[in-house]
Amino acid sequence: MAKVAIHRKAHFNAAHRLYNSDWSDERNALVFGKCANPHYHGHNYELIVAVKGEINPETGFVMDMKRLKNLIESEIEDKFDHKNLNEEVVPFKSLNPTAENIAVVIWNILREKIETRLELTITLYETSRNYVVYSGE
Numbered sequence: 001m002a003k004v005a006i007h008r009k010a011h012f013n014a015a016h017r018l019y020n021s022d023w024s025d026e027r028n029a030l031v032f033g034k035c036a037n038p039h040y041h042g043h044n045y046e047l048i049v050a051v052k053g054e055i056n057p058e059t060g061f062v063m064d065m066k067r068l069k070n071l072i073e074s075e076i077e078d079k080f081d082h083k084n085l086n087e088e089v090v091p092f093k094s095l096n097p098t099a100e101n102i103a104v105v106i107w108n109i110l111r112e113k114i115e116t117r118l119e120l121t122i123t124l125y126e127t128s129r130n131y132v133v134y135s136g137e
């Protein structure tokens, strides 16, 4: 049976600060620049969730898109949208909320909710030009 990747786009706005608490303020400013601003700053994150697998011959679906949409809403958008990632989203209390780490956190959350026979890839745009891709490797 043919393998197809289905994609669902989603969106959330969130604030963050990039900061390593083991470092001095000077070193944080040097490495993270404006992103180390102690008063935080925001991004309009664009999320693309890809699920790849064989088409189910009974439904013609790889995965029900409604279920994927609902999963992204309940597990990601509800928890991340209009939040301060450092302060309000648990993994980032001890993990720098870079685009890379946010993509890994999102993958880990969704991986538990999607059948293991399906491959999962997260693409996260932090700006229109900067984006990261994570597939669990």
Ligand code: NI
Residues within 6 Å of the ligand: 016, 035, 041, 042, 043
């Ligand atoms: Ni930023």
